[in-house]
Amino acid sequence: MTRAFLIVLDSAGIGGAPDAGGFFSGGVPDTGANTIGHIIRDRGLTTPTLDALGLRAAIALANGQPVTGPAPQGLWGAATEISPGKDTPSGHWELAGVPVPWDWHYFPDTTPSFPPDLTARICQLAGTEGILGNCHASGTEIIDRLGADHLRTGWPICYSSVDSVLQIAAHEEAFGLDRLIRLCEDLAPHVHALRVGRVIARPFTGPEGAFQRTPNRRDFAIAPPADTILDLAAGAGRATHAIGKIGDIFSHRGIDRLHKGKSDADLADHLIRLGAEAEPGSLTFANFVEFDSLYGHRRDVQGYGAQLDWFDGVAAAFLRTLRAEDLAIFTADHGNDPTWAGTDHTRERVPVLGWGYGAHAAGLVGFADVGASVAAHLGIPAPAHGTSFLP
Numbered sequence: 308m309t310r311a312f313l314i315v316l317d318s319a320g321i322g323g324a325p326d327a328g329g330f331f332s333g334g335v336p337d338t339g340a341n342t343i344g345h346i347i348r349d350r351g352l353t354t355p356t357l358d359a360l361g362l363r364a365a366i367a368l369a370n371g372q373p374v375t376g377p378a379p380q381g382l383w384g385a386a387t388e389i390s391p392g393k394d395t396p397s398g399h400w401e402l403a404g405v406p407v408p409w410d411w412h413y414f415p416d417t418t419p420s421f422p423p424d425l426t427a428r429i430c431q432l433a434g435t436e437g438i439l440g441n442c443h444a445s446g447t448e449i450i451d452r453l454g455a456d457h458l459r460t461g462w463p464i465c466y467s468s469v470d471s472v473l474q475i476a477a478h479e480e481a482f483g484l485d486r487l488i489r490l491c492e493d494l495a496p497h498v499h500a501l502r503v504g505r506v507i508a509r510p511f512t513g514p515e516g517a518f519q520r521t522p523n524r525r526d527f528a529i530a531p532p533a534d535t536i537l538d539l540a541a542g543a544g545r546a547t548h549a550i551g552k553i554g555d556i557f558s559h560r561g562i563d564r565l566h567k568g569k570s571d572a573d574l575a576d577h578l579i580r581l582g583a584e585a586e587p588g589s590l591t592f593a594n595f596v597e598f599d600s601l602y603g604h605r606r607d608v609q610g611y612g613a614q615l616d617w618f619d620g621v622a623a624a625f626l627r628t629l630r631a632e633d634l635a636i637f638t639a640d641h642g643n644d645p646t647w648a649g650t651d652h653t654r655e656r657v658p659v660l661g662w663g664y665g666a667h668a669a670g671l672v673g674f675a676d677v678g679a680s681v682a683a684h685l686g687i688p689a690p691a692h693g694t695s696f697l698p
């Protein structure tokens with residue numbers, strides 16, 4: 308029985324989104340943002356495995372440029388998102404066959420950013436007299452700025468961004484990791500009721516002047532509004548594996564086994580192991596978050612490029628574990644151009660790089676077509692949206 312592996316390189320967009328002008332980072336429209344394209348332009352990449360599948364061709368296709376160079380050996384294309392958000396849940400759900408049917412609520416870029424009753428709710432759940440932050444911020448910048456106040460007052464640091472999120476940073480030892488996670492979990496239903504996609508716990512540690520975020524981030528996301536390929540695979544009795552934060556993104560629906568780690572290197576070990584071991588008929592869905600969290604939001608071109616070079620070797624090792632009848636697709640959930648203004652995601656098309664069907668041009672497809680193709684490959688019911696691009 309065939310197996311499927313869907314692997315998301317978080318934020319590894321390739322530009323060309325037709326609606327990019329309606330999205331902003333740092334007050335600048337996303338028109339022209341191109342995460343991988345600009346890393347190639349400014350640093351260069353050594354990604355022979357992804358290139359052979361069709362990465363360079365996909366970038367050209369996404370941006371309306373002629374496709375030149377060696378013919379791709381994989382199933383390749385570029386996908387366009389229709390969901391009205393350039394965030395992680397929107398991208399992953401649509402890839403899994405469920406475009407977002409509502410408009411997310413975004414907290415305004417003002418101080419205060421949160422409505423008074425929500426702030427009061429946070430205080431009540433945290434057992435504090437107030438909160439710090441209450442604004443848009445970059446997560447590393449705000450702990451540098453407010454970490455000392457946090458230690459002094461014991462108040463949680465609450466912030467948002469251009470995404471539909473409420474993030475809470477707190478010191479693991481001084482505030483307590485379990486207390487932070489419980490606060491976010493208890494707050495999540497109140498935040499989801501506002502059509503805000505996620506509450507994210509952002510624990511940090513260290514002394515003043517050297518605060519550092521830890522890997523114990525937790526996301527509490529709204530549940531997807533319809534059956535995703537995870538639900539459909541699980542419903543068909545198939546084994547489903549979630550690597551990284553896929554469990555959090557899908558509200559833990561349709562997932563048998565979670566494979567988490569402290570870093571993307573740990574997640575790469577899980578992926579390569581599951582390539583060898585995953586059950587016949589199973590679906591493995593992976594998210595590699597460090598492209599986004601360590602390099603995209605931090606606008607670090609060199610770091611992002613080095614991570615892509617590293618990942619290419621992971622992809623090569625993983626593909627060697629596969630069986631002839633398997634399908635693997637490498638893709639992304641949105642952009643996060645490290646050369647762009649601000650520190651936020653960027654609206655972009657994403658690469659679709661498939662292994663298992665030989666050389667085939669899928670062309671310009673939709674995010675939901677990825678989920679439909681995975682479902683067709685596995686022989687499970689199709690999600691409500693999308694059309695398979697398998698030959």
Ligand SMILES: O=P(O)(O)O[C@H]1O[C@H](CO)[C@@H](O)[C@H]1O
Pocket residue numbers: 395444445446447467468469470471472474509600604
């Ligand atoms: O700057 P940090 O805390 O990494 O926050 C980022 O992480 C969130 C989730 O990807 C985004 O909405 C953005 O705000």
Ligand SMILES: [Mn+2]
Pocket residue numbers: 317318394395599640641
């Ligand atoms: Mn993401």
Ligand SMILES: [Mn+2]
Pocket residue numbers: 599600604652
């Ligand atoms: Mn992000």
